[in-house]
Amino acid sequence: MKISPQLKERARRIARKLRRAYPDARCELNFNNPLELLIAAILSAQCTDERVNRVTPELFRKYRSAADWAGVPQAVLENEIRSTGFFRNKARNIIALTRRLAEDFGGRVPDDFETLVSLPGIGRKTANLMMAVAFHKPGLVVDTHCRRVARRLQLTDNNDPARIEEDLKALIPRTSWGSFSHTMVFHGRYCCTARKPACRKCPVREDCPSRDYA
Numbered sequence: 001m002k003i004s005p006q007l008k009e010r011a012r013r014i015a016r017k018l019r020r021a022y023p024d025a026r027c028e029l030n031f032n033n034p035l036e037l038l039i040a041a042i043l044s045a046q047c048t049d050e051r052v053n054r055v056t057p058e059l060f061r062k063y064r065s066a067a068d069w070a071g072v073p074q075a076v077l078e079n080e081i082r083s084t085g086f087f088r089n090k091a092r093n094i095i096a097l098t099r100r101l102a103e104d105f106g107g108r109v110p111d112d113f114e115t116l117v118s119l120p121g122i123g124r125k126t127a128n129l130m131m132a133v134a135f136h137k138p139g140l141v142v143d144t145h146c147r148r149v150a151r152r153l154q155l156t157d158n159n160d161p162a163r164i165e166e167d168l169k170a171l172i173p174r175t176s177w178g179s180f181s182h183t184m185v186f187h188g189r190y191c192c193t194a195r196k197p198a199c200r201k202c203p204v205r206e207d208c209p210s211r212d213y214a
């Protein structure tokens with residue numbers, strides 16, 4: 001997407017307004033360390049954060065290290081995470097990932113993006129989440145809400161999450177990537193919803209080319 005100075009200015013104005021509208025926007029998954037966030041992020045695929053947060057306390061009490069997770073029999077883990085959906089794939093991914101962490105990284109979760117995306121079952125969305133939330137480094141998470149809102153705001157003309165991420169990263173200062181994506185997610189959840197966007201009370205309606213049409 002062509003980045004004009006006007007587009008950049010509009011994007012930054014939107015970012016400021018969203019920050020004011022959602023001062024408490026944050027990742028809503030509960031965790032105590034990077035490994036727990038990584039597991040919670042895998043479980044959150046096609047599942048609400050609320051449901052994940054109901055399942056993880058017991059899991060985090062039982063399994064503390066990457067080696068603990070890697071040693072859980074697949075059938076046992078499947079049963080424990082069944083309510084989060086897609087439990088076979090998720091269990092397989094968690095075991096493969098934690099085995100790799102235990103064998104190659106001394107059980108630690110690496111804190112650089114390229115290494116994270118090279119790990120089994122870790123895509124750009126999770127790697128960006130880890131960067132921004134677990135490691136407090138630049139990371140911009142493009143989930144389904146951020147994608148929809150970015151397209152309605154015409155901050156991107158792409159459909160593919162990786163391309164959208166690239167467009168947004170070109171518009172927003174690196175230091176604000178994390179907070180920007182959290183506010184976009186909140187805005188998508190609570191105002192610019194998929195079915196019925198609340199354009200009339202939207203805090204960025206003046207800067208939105210889709211207002212009242214979405």
Ligand code: SF4
Binds near residue numbers: 149193205211
């Ligand atoms: S004006 Fe409507 S379509 Fe635009 S961001 Fe706000 S809620 Fe979404």
